[in-house]
Amino acid sequence: MTAVVRMSRRDFLRISGGTAAALALGVHLPGAARAAPGANALTPNAWLSIDEAGTVTVWVARSEMGQGVLTSMPMLVAEQLDADWSKVKVVQAVANPKYGRMSTGGSTSVRRSWEPLQKAGAAARQMLVAAAAQRWGVAPETCSTSSGTVVDSRGRVLSYGELAAAAAKHEVPAEPRLKPPADFRILGKPVARLDVPEKVDGRAIFGIDVRLPGMLFATVARCPVRGGRVKAVREEAALKVPGVRQVFEVPSGVAVVADSTWAAIRGREALKLTFDPGSNAGLDSAAISAILADPKAKLEVARQDGDFEAAFAASERKLEAVYEFPFLAHVTPEPMNTTARVGPGGAEIWSPTQSPTGAQDDVAKALGLPAERVLVHTTLLGGGFGRRAMSDVPVEAAHVARAAGAPVQLVWTREDDMVHDFFRPVSRNVLAAGLDAQGGLAAWRHTVRAPSVAAQLFGKAQGRPDVVEGAVGFPYRAGAVRVDAFTPPVGVTIGWWRSVYSSQNACAEECFLDEVALRAGKDPFAFRRDLLGGSPRLRGALELAAARAGWGRPLPAGRGRGIACHASFGSYVAEVAEVSVEGGEIRVHRVVVAVDCGRIVNPNTIEAQMESAVAYGLGPALRAAITIRDGAAMQRNFDEYEPLRIHEMPAVEVHRVPSDEPPGGIGEPGVPPVAPAVLNAVAAASGVRVRTLPAGRQGAGKKA
Amino acid sequence: MPVFSLDVNGARRTADAQADTPLLWVLRDALGLTGTKYGCGIGQCGACTVLLDGAAVRSCAVTVKDAVGHRIVTIEGLSPDAGHPVQRAWVAEEVPQCGYCQSGQILAAAALLARTPLPTDKQVDDALAGVLCVCGSYNRIRSAVRRAAEAMGKGVRP
Numbered sequence: 001m002t003a004v005v006r007m008s009r010r011d012f013l014r015i016s017g018g019t020a021a022a023l024a025l026g027v028h029l030p031g032a033a034r035a036a037p038g039a040n041a042l043t044p045n046a047w048l049s050i051d052e053a054g055t056v057t058v059w060v061a062r063s064e065m066g067q068g069v070l071t072s073m074p075m076l077v078a079e080q081l082d083a084d085w086s087k088v089k090v091v092q093a094v095a096n097p098k099y100g101r102m103s104t105g106g107s108t109s110v111r112r113s114w115e116p117l118q119k120a121g122a123a124a125r126q127m128l129v130a131a132a133a134q135r136w137g138v139a140p141e142t143c144s145t146s147s148g149t150v151v152d153s154r155g156r157v158l159s160y161g162e163l164a165a166a167a168a169k170h171e172v173p174a175e176p177r178l179k180p181p182a183d184f185r186i187l188g189k190p191v192a193r194l195d196v197p198e199k200v201d202g203r204a205i206f207g208i209d210v211r212l213p214g215m216l217f218a219t220v221a222r223c224p225v226r227g228g229r230v231k232a233v234r235e236e237a238a239l240k241v242p243g244v245r246q247v248f249e250v251p252s253g254v255a256v257v258a259d260s261t262w263a264a265i266r267g268r269e270a271l272k273l274t275f276d277p278g279s280n281a282g283l284d285s286a287a288i289s290a291i292l293a294d295p296k297a298k299l300e301v302a303r304q305d306g307d308f309e310a311a312f313a314a315s316e317r318k319l320e321a322v323y324e325f326p327f328l329a330h331v332t333p334e335p336m337n338t339t340a341r342v343g344p345g346g347a348e349i350w351s352p353t354q355s356p357t358g359a360q361d362d363v364a365k366a367l368g369l370p371a372e373r374v375l376v377h378t379t380l381l382g383g384g385f386g387r388r389a390m391s392d393v394p395v396e397a398a399h400v401a402r403a404a405g406a407p408v409q410l411v412w413t414r415e416d417d418m419v420h421d422f423f424r425p426v427s428r429n430v431l432a433a434g435l436d437a438q439g440g441l442a443a444w445r446h447t448v449r450a451p452s453v454a455a456q457l458f459g460k461a462q463g464r465p466d467v468v469e470g471a472v473g474f475p476y477r478a479g480a481v482r483v484d485a486f487t488p489p490v491g492v493t494i495g496w497w498r499s500v501y502s503s504q505n506a507c508a509e510e511c512f513l514d515e516v517a518l519r520a521g522k523d524p525f526a527f528r529r530d531l532l533g534g535s536p537r538l539r540g541a542l543e544l545a546a547a548r549a550g551w552g553r554p555l556p557a558g559r560g561r562g563i564a565c566h567a568s569f570g571s572y573v574a575e576v577a578e579v580s581v582e583g584g585e586i587r588v589h590r591v592v593v594a595v596d597c598g599r600i601v602n603p604n605t606i607e608a609q610m611e612s613a614v615a616y617g618l619g620p621a622l623r624a625a626i627t628i629r630d631g632a633a634m635q636r637n638f639d640e641y642e643p644l645r646i647h648e649m650p651a652v653e654v655h656r657v658p659s660d661e662p663p664g665g666i667g668e669p670g671v672p673p674v675a676p677a678v679l680n681a682v683a684a685a686s687g688v689r690v691r692t693l694p695a696g697r698q699g700a701g702k703k704a
Numbered sequence: 705m706p707v708f709s710l711d712v713n714g715a716r717r718t719a720d721a722q723a724d725t726p727l728l729w730v731l732r733d734a735l736g737l738t739g740t741k742y743g744c745g746i747g748q749c750g751a752c753t754v755l756l757d758g759a760a761v762r763s764c765a766v767t768v769k770d771a772v773g774h775r776i777v778t779i780e781g782l783s784p785d786a787g788h789p790v791q792r793a794w795v796a797e798e799v800p801q802c803g804y805c806q807s808g809q810i811l812a813a814a815a816l817l818a819r820t821p822l823p824t825d826k827q828v829d830d831a832l833a834g835v836l837c838v839c840g841s842y843n844r845i846r847s848a849v850r851r852a853a854e855a856m857g858k859g860v861r862p
Contacts, residue, residue: 066801066839192798199803200794201786202739202779206804209738217733242705242722260721261742262729333743333751333804333838382741382804383838414744604798608841612801615840638748638836647829649842 040165044127044172046098047120048077054148054161056081056088061099062109063354064092064195065384066612067667068605069109071193075601076113079186080121080178083160084148090194095356095376102356102378105389105496107569107665110601114663122176124167131167132158181599181660190604195380207352207379208411210339215407216245217261218400219268222253224419225631226493227278230254234272241267250399252392257404261411280491280631285426288490288628289324292428292449297486299447302468306480311443315434319516323431323508324692326625328424328497329417329635331643334382336393336412336420340401346373347398352381354388362391363398385616386496390422415636422495423626423633425450427467429508434479439520441531442479446471446512448505452487453494470502470568470672471509475538476531492628498616499671502568507621507693510564510676515689524680525551525563537596538567540657541574545594548655549576558582559589560685564676569665571597572657575614577650577677581686586622586695588650588678596657597664603656606666610654613670619644621675623696708768712737713781719768727771728752728763731778739779739807743836750835753808754778760815760831779807782814790814793852801839808835813849822853 043049049057058074074088093099125145132150133140135158142153148160181187198204223229233254235247243263247256256267312318338351340363347367353359356376364371381388397410412420427450434443454466464472465485472483497503517527525546532539542565546552555561558580565574578590593610600606624641627634635641679690705720712735719734726745731737731754743751745764752763755777782788786795790813800806809832816823816831823831828849837845 064802066803068801193800195803196795196798196800197786199800199806200779200791200810201782202737202807204803205738206741208742211736211738260725260729260733262722262725262733265745331838333741333749333802333836335742381802383802385838411742414746414749608798608801608844611843612840615842616838637746638744639746642748643836643838644840644842645836646832646842646845649840652843 042124042127042164042168044124045120047117048081048124050124050160050164052161052164054084054087054159056083056160057091058088059091059093059099061093061102062113063104063356063378063381063384063388065104065354065381065388067109067609068193068602069104070195071191072110072601072605073113073117075186075191076117077121079184080118081125082145082147083121085186085191087148092378095360095378097357103358103389104354104384105386107668110663111570111665118178119176122178123173126173126176127167127170128160128163130170131163135166188600188603191602193604204380206334206382207339207350208334208337208382208409210350210379210409212339212341212407215339215409216257216259216404217264218255218257218404218408218410219264219413219416220250220253220255220396220400220410221268221271221273222416222420223275223277224633225275225277225280226491227280228631229276229278230273231276232274237270237272238267241270246404247271248403250396250403252396252399255400255403257400257408264411265413277631283491283631284629285627288426288492289428291488291490292426292486294486294488297449297488299484299486300465301482301484302464302472303474303481303483308443308445308480308482311480312432312434312445315442316437317435317519318432319519320432321512321515321691323429323511325427325429325504325507326627326693327426327492327633328620328624329421329626329641330383330385330387330497331418331641332381332383332385332387335414335417337410338394338397339407339409340394340397341407342367342398342402346375348375348377349394349398350377350379351394351397352379352388353391353394354381354384354386355391358389359391359394362395366395367398367402385498386500387422389496414638418636418641419633420493421633422493424497424503425453425467425494426490427504429504431508431512433512433516435516435520436479439522441476441516444474444476444478444480445482446474446505446509447484447486448501449486450501450504451490451494453496455487456489456494467501468505469500470505470566473567474509475535475567476513476528477534478531491631499568499668502566502672506564506566506568506672507675507679510566510673511679511691514562514680514683523552528563528565535567537572537657537659537661538565538574541565541572541594541596544655544657545574545576545592548594548653549592551576558685560681560683562677562680562682562684564673564680566669566672568669568672571595571664571666571669573669573673575673575677577681579678579681579685581682581688586678586682588618588648590651590653591674591677592653592655593670594655594657595670596659597666597669598659598661599663600656601663606656607654609666610670611652614652614674615644615649617671617674618648618678620694621678623694625694708772710768710771710776711774712776713778721768723767723769725768726764727754727766727768727776730768731763737778737780741804741807743805749805750808750812751805753811753835755811755815758815758818760812777811779811782811788814789852789855790817790848793848793855796851797844797848799841799844799848801841805835805837809837809845813845813852817849817853817856821856823849
């Protein structure tokens, strides 16, 4: 039976040169399976091993946060291996540079694994064939493979398990031959997700479920303002809370270590803290809006096709609009947490991280250890959405565990999680367009005014500013195009949020384009289609979505349809939303999604990710926003920042444009078209043009 | 510290805890039943849903003291082999993505079907509106509840 197995002690022994015993870290998870290959196994590379029983172990170096990598990654290997899928076992790889940079983000898992993982499987297959051919005394070319066996022209059969030991003696081919897509038997076919069974009976181990012998629980109190710090702490009351063991300072704040999570939470509540909020103390949302709107801003040009100013000046009709987007929280269902154990010679980390090697490097740096002395186990992630790409939590856990002198599980409360998020940046998008006498698009300008994530994380970035992602690729034919940016720092911690800057920029672009189409007296779908000659894949998705949604067909009274499309992360997605607006309340009834994501691994996953994108995009479109007062986020929990609930979920239909192009991403590209499709539908249903998000906050009360 | 005797998944379990400790943390930290999840601590997300005498409740909002004397069922105890019709329907419809909220979703659905064997769409939404799924598995949840209701109607009992 195919199974998901976690934790490998042997991996640690390998990376640490067999000296793990010296680290005094003799603990690993109870029930953890050993996944290391035996002596008679075929282990041609870091990705797979085949043992004498024919079990194929595949190491997955990507983090499972719901997007299905624990299934899609082994599918890539199994296809070229011609494996018996029921004998494939999946192991979450511990952080190790041999897998390359282990980062799950930017919708890259399939794109970056497509070739290497297929080659890994093909190399093993070629070695198994060579071993069988040698045993039979025939030429390898006369042998074929099928479902975990090698067969020769006379019908003789040897299983991969029988051949594994002999195959291991053959040279690993550097450039194994890949079977062509026409012969695929696993890739592109619906395969049941391997992680589903353990997620319906409580067995699934997320980061917060890690339990180690002697483990304590911790919370950390931090200053809620970026750049602020704890000035003074009185811990007497906290230490009196039953179960609280220790209170001490760590670089990020004050840690409370206790026998249970609850005691740690109560102890932290009992701390008497004085903060020095620093230079951002007076910051609020209005001040940030003013920074972004600075009339003296110096704009960086990111794209210039033709002379926008001249084309705009010569236009028959001119439109201008400002779209505004708030900070957003990631709200991973599982609050931030990490479990750490720090010994004299090394550290061991269990974390629901999107960036295991990043966590390894950052923890090593924080503790003054070489990276190979930090073992990072990736657990299941209760959501990621970009938040878990950051190493702040693993580093904080390592500091707490070292000071506590015991294994510690650091748990952030939901309030911590929301207040100390790396928010989706706020932005102010200024757009202008000119129409010629025939209603053609003569000029297009999109100015993105937003703080830069890259600049905040890495210092002043070189090259094109990151904030124009999703705007600079404006795909429509226009007489002149100018895209520019203003990227002031704003004193709030920001980060990558599912689909990154496309989440704002595509919304502004697609909503404003609707305004332009309507001003030209044209149908919003036809207007887009006619200008998308330069992007046939996006046009294909647009046409499919429109056709499946019944674009142009009459709707019941009070309903409106909106359309939007966007290319991001290598994929092309169009969506049509049907909404009604009653008493200012927006109700989304149906969303039709069409996606061209190139060659695919698992159609089940693609459908699920598009459904997920609709839900994730709708909450912020309708009501979710982080606002800032006194330098800190005002929303602290789900009563103040509410994701979509089941009764608000529209019907979602997903259609795929068949494609032989290289695979595109799938985790993020479904998000950008959601908000503009819905807001364009709101305009169609009610005549109200929403330009400040979220829509619900202004009650959709202003006529365009 | 006081000792509480609880009826959890049909077994008698004892836990040392302060009387006002939410049942959630007793289950997770004292009894090792980590299938019950922490999400918000204020009864807004439903990830901590358990059954108390068959009713779906937020275990973050029930103290261990108040749980004494009631039958508590967590995801680990819903069936011995993941064979409850709701769990089977969840697998068949491939509901979970990240999966973090699904213990709460499944127990809320099981409680609904136990008292309303053939719920309307609105009854399904009403019963599950308190359990957030940020991954957006809601349409599959709806399909799975319908599938489970059909199976139970044909005599497949938990």
